[in-house]
Amino acid sequence: MAKEPQKGWAAVGKATKALSQQDQTVRAEADRDREQTQRGFVPLADVRPRPHGDSRQVDAHHVLDLAESVAALGLLEPLVVDRRLHLLAGAHRWAAVRLLAIQDPGDRAIAWGSLAGIADLKELQDKTLSEMIDRVRTLAPIAEPALVPVRIVEFDADADADRALSIEVAENEKRRDYTKQEVTALAERLKKAGFRFARGKPKAGERALGPALAVIIGKSERTVRRLIDGEPHIRTDDLISDTAPLEGILKRLKAILTSLQAAAHKPAKRQLKDVLAHAAKLETSIQALEDQPQPKPKRKAR
Amino acid sequence: MSAIIIAVAGRKGGVGKTTIACGLASIFLHRKRSVLVVDLDPQSNAAFALGVDPAAPGTAAFLTGGATPQRAPSGIQVLPGGPGLTDAKVQRLHPEDLADALAKIPIDVVICDCPPGIEYLERLGLTASTVALVIADAHPFAALGAGRVLEDLQDIRDKSRRGPKRWALVMSRLDTRRSADRRMTDNVSDAFPGVHRLEVHQDVSLANATSDQVLIMDAAPQSRGVQDLTRIADWAVEAASSRSKA
Numbered sequence: 001m002a003k004e005p006q007k008g009w010a011a012v013g014k015a016t017k018a019l020s021q022q023d024q025t026v027r028a029e030a031d032r033d034r035e036q037t038q039r040g041f042v043p044l045a046d047v048r049p050r051p052h053g054d055s056r057q058v059d060a061h062h063v064l065d066l067a068e069s070v071a072a073l074g075l076l077e078p079l080v081v082d083r084r085l086h087l088l089a090g091a092h093r094w095a096a097v098r099l100l101a102i103q104d105p106g107d108r109a110i111a112w113g114s115l116a117g118i119a120d121l122k123e124l125q126d127k128t129l130s131e132m133i134d135r136v137r138t139l140a141p142i143a144e145p146a147l148v149p150v151r152i153v154e155f156d157a158d159a160d161a162d163r164a165l166s167i168e169v170a171e172n173e174k175r176r177d178y179t180k181q182e183v184t185a186l187a188e189r190l191k192k193a194g195f196r197f198a199r200g201k202p203k204a205g206e207r208a209l210g211p212a213l214a215v216i217i218g219k220s221e222r223t224v225r226r227l228i229d230g231e232p233h234i235r236t237d238d239l240i241s242d243t244a245p246l247e248g249i250l251k252r253l254k255a256i257l258t259s260l261q262a263a264a265h266k267p268a269k270r271q272l273k274d275v276l277a278h279a280a281k282l283e284t285s286i287q288a289l290e291d292q293p294q295p296k297p298k299r300k301a302r
Numbered sequence: 303m304s305a306i307i308i309a310v311a312g313r314k315g316g317v318g319k320t321t322i323a324c325g326l327a328s329i330f331l332h333r334k335r336s337v338l339v340v341d342l343d344p345q346s347n348a349a350f351a352l353g354v355d356p357a358a359p360g361t362a363a364f365l366t367g368g369a370t371p372q373r374a375p376s377g378i379q380v381l382p383g384g385p386g387l388t389d390a391k392v393q394r395l396h397p398e399d400l401a402d403a404l405a406k407i408p409i410d411v412v413i414c415d416c417p418p419g420i421e422y423l424e425r426l427g428l429t430a431s432t433v434a435l436v437i438a439d440a441h442p443f444a445a446l447g448a449g450r451v452l453e454d455l456q457d458i459r460d461k462s463r464r465g466p467k468r469w470a471l472v473m474s475r476l477d478t479r480r481s482a483d484r485r486m487t488d489n490v491s492d493a494f495p496g497v498h499r500l501e502v503h504q505d506v507s508l509a510n511a512t513s514d515q516v517l518i519m520d521a522a523p524q525s526r527g528v529q530d531l532t533r534i535a536d537w538a539v540e541a542a543s544s545r546s547k548a
Contacts, residue, residue, distance in 0.1 A: 008442040009489045016449030016493075023421060023450055024457060030422070034394065 037153050039078060044101055044146040047079065047094060048086050051158045058095050060116035064132055065215040066096035068207050071140050072193035073186070076216065078149040080171055082157040085150070088164055089171035094148075101146045105137040112136045135207070183227050187213055253282065306542040307404060307412040309431035309466065313447030315418030317439045318474040321508050323415040324351045325531045326538075327378050328517035333535075335410035338371055340400070341383035342427050343417035349382035351512035362386030365399055365426075371407075376517055379409070383417070393422055398464050401430035418447075428455065432542045434469035435500070435534065438490070440482040445493055452494060468541035470498040472534065477504040500537060502530040 075097060079090035087094055095115065102108040113121050113133065124130055157164035187209060195209035210221045217224055255278040310323040323339060330337050341348040346356035354372045360382030363369035366389075371379040386392070404412055414427035428434055434455060438448035448471060458465035471494060476483050490499060502508075505527030511518040518528055 009445065009493060012442050012445045012449060012489075012493050016446055016453065019446065020450045020453035023454060027421070027425075034396065 037151055039149070039151050041147040042081075042085060042150050044097060044148050046085050047081060047148065047150070048084070050088070050164070051086050051161075058091050058115060060112060061132070062092050062215065063095045063099065063115060064112065064135060065211055066092055067099045067139055068135065068195075069190070069212045069216050070096050071100055071142070072190055072195065072212075073216070075149055078151045080151045080153060080167060082164065083152060083154050084156060084158075085152075086157045086164075088153060088157060088167045097142070097146065097148055099136070100139060100142045101144060103141045103144065105139075108139065108141070109133050109136050138205075180227055183213065183217065183224065186216060187228065256282070305404075305409060305412065306433065306538065307401075307414065307431045308538050308542075309414045309416060309427040309434040310437060311416035311424050311428060311434060311451050312437035312444070313418060313424065313451050314438065314441075314444040317437045317444050317447075318472075318502065318508075319418070319437050320347045320351060320415050321512050322435065322437060322472065322474065322502060322531065322534075323348055323413050324512055325508055325518045325527065326535055327352065327411075327413050328376075328511075328519040329528070329531055329535045330411045330413075331376060331378055331517065332519040332523075336379070336408075337377075338379040338381070338404075338407065338409045338412045340381045340404075340412060340414045340427070342387065342414055342423045343383040344385050344387045344420070344423075345417070346383035347512075348415040349380050349384075351515060352376070352378055352380050352517075353515045354380040354382055356382050357384060358382050360384055360386070361400075362389060362392050365395055365403060366391050376520075378517075383415075387417075387423055388420075395422075395426070397422075397425045397429045400426040401464060404430055424451070425454070428458070428466065429464050431466040432468075433538050434466040435472050435538070436469060436497075437472045437474050439473070439475040440480065440486045440489075445489070449493065452497060468498075468544065470500050470537065470541075472500045472502055474502045475504045476501055498537075500530075500534050502527065502534070505530075 070093070075093060077090070077093065079094055080088040082088055099108060099112060099115075102111055109121060116129070116132075118124065118129065121133065124133070153167060155163060190209050190212055194206060195212055196203075196206045197209045198206065210224065213224050214221045219227075256275055260275060308323075308326065310319045310326075312319050320343070327337050327339050339348055339352060340361055341356075342361055346360070349356040349358070349360065349372075352374045353376070354374045358372050359369040360372070360380075362384065363386065364371070364381050369381075371381045374380050400414075412430075414430060416424040416427040428451075434451075436448045436451045436455075438444035452469070452471070455465065455469050471490060473486050473490060476486065478484050487499070490497075503526050505525055507522035507525040508518060508527040508531075511521045514521065518525070518531070522528065
């Protein structure tokens, strides 16, 4: 005669099967992605643009920052391409590498200029842009024929535009979490390549380390600084993320609203304290947001 | 004796995986076998328990860059765990990569201490193993975790993938003063019919050994914990050399 299963245990079988099925699904996805993805190196010239055109403009300033760090460190993240080498993710990195492959400084300046929407380099009045053109000219080019690291996803973007888009989105969302050690090691490599931490503008011939590091890691310069100065166990994602301040602000506002509504019904000192506490956190979130680098002004195409 | 690779898994945290893994390592060392403990847990507790620097280059570096094991004072070789195991590079590894890497190392006994909750790391250990121990204590949470591991093992076998040929469920931390523990055998045989069962009773010497960073065969060779683990070691050796699937 079978005993009745103990409370709790009766539900174990069903729950196990349900969770286990999800385990299998997750695993099948991971297996599929892994089997369909190869890594390798291909000639830069073989990489082709997205079949359906670029959905976003590349940011010329970002491309320049990337080019400087690629010149020093190489391309750390492979470009993601489909089986016919159409670009799926990495437009800015691709533009940076193409820039570096241009051997003649003058030609390179013109190429970057057209990325930046500058019609005529000779007519340039803007000092900031002139300095950027100088940085473009002084980039150390990569030897031709250039090879780039790629991750090839085995499908045809022409035939499956949805999958192409979802890969692009997923790649952009993937936030690599750096440890203090890794960031410091990257900083050292950049220093060896002539980058310097500088208050204000770097001297002629030097490149600014803070922005270069921030570009590689994908966080604000302030966050990178805090990481380097901070405790060894901190990782970048422990610090404020790029979107967290906005979400934090929304949360604080909601909390203040709730507290005010509660206070309206039950006025008490405690309610007020809650509101003040939320307001203080709101201030911190706003401050963090203000500390983030502002987007660089784009030069309008004539 | 050809190499035997024991995966110690269980999904649920705190059921005794690391304690049992280190205890088994001690027993095999005592039998004069060469032993390697592969710590697959970002917490790197097995490394700590065996007296090796838990932050030294370990399993992650072994899998991605060819690092070699650390040597504990006792002579046990250890690949520490650590946060490197959560790196994207490790997540992208093929499940058989640990199996392939271990095949190149001449060692008698390899014990893989699998982490709680992190399926891709656990899978590396299970795929590499010749026998697997699935650990659960008397709480239904542990049974849920163990159940998922058992389903995975069955799935591996059904699809003829690389993996252990035999496995057993280890009822751990057994204390018959607790009513749940008294009923555990019945609960487990109902929930997991046909799965071989082994036991490790609650024994404070086992926990003390890991916290004091000593081997159980040095600290308490006559303890009940050692008796239980000895039976498990014997079962593992027999299961690894058997031809049939049980």
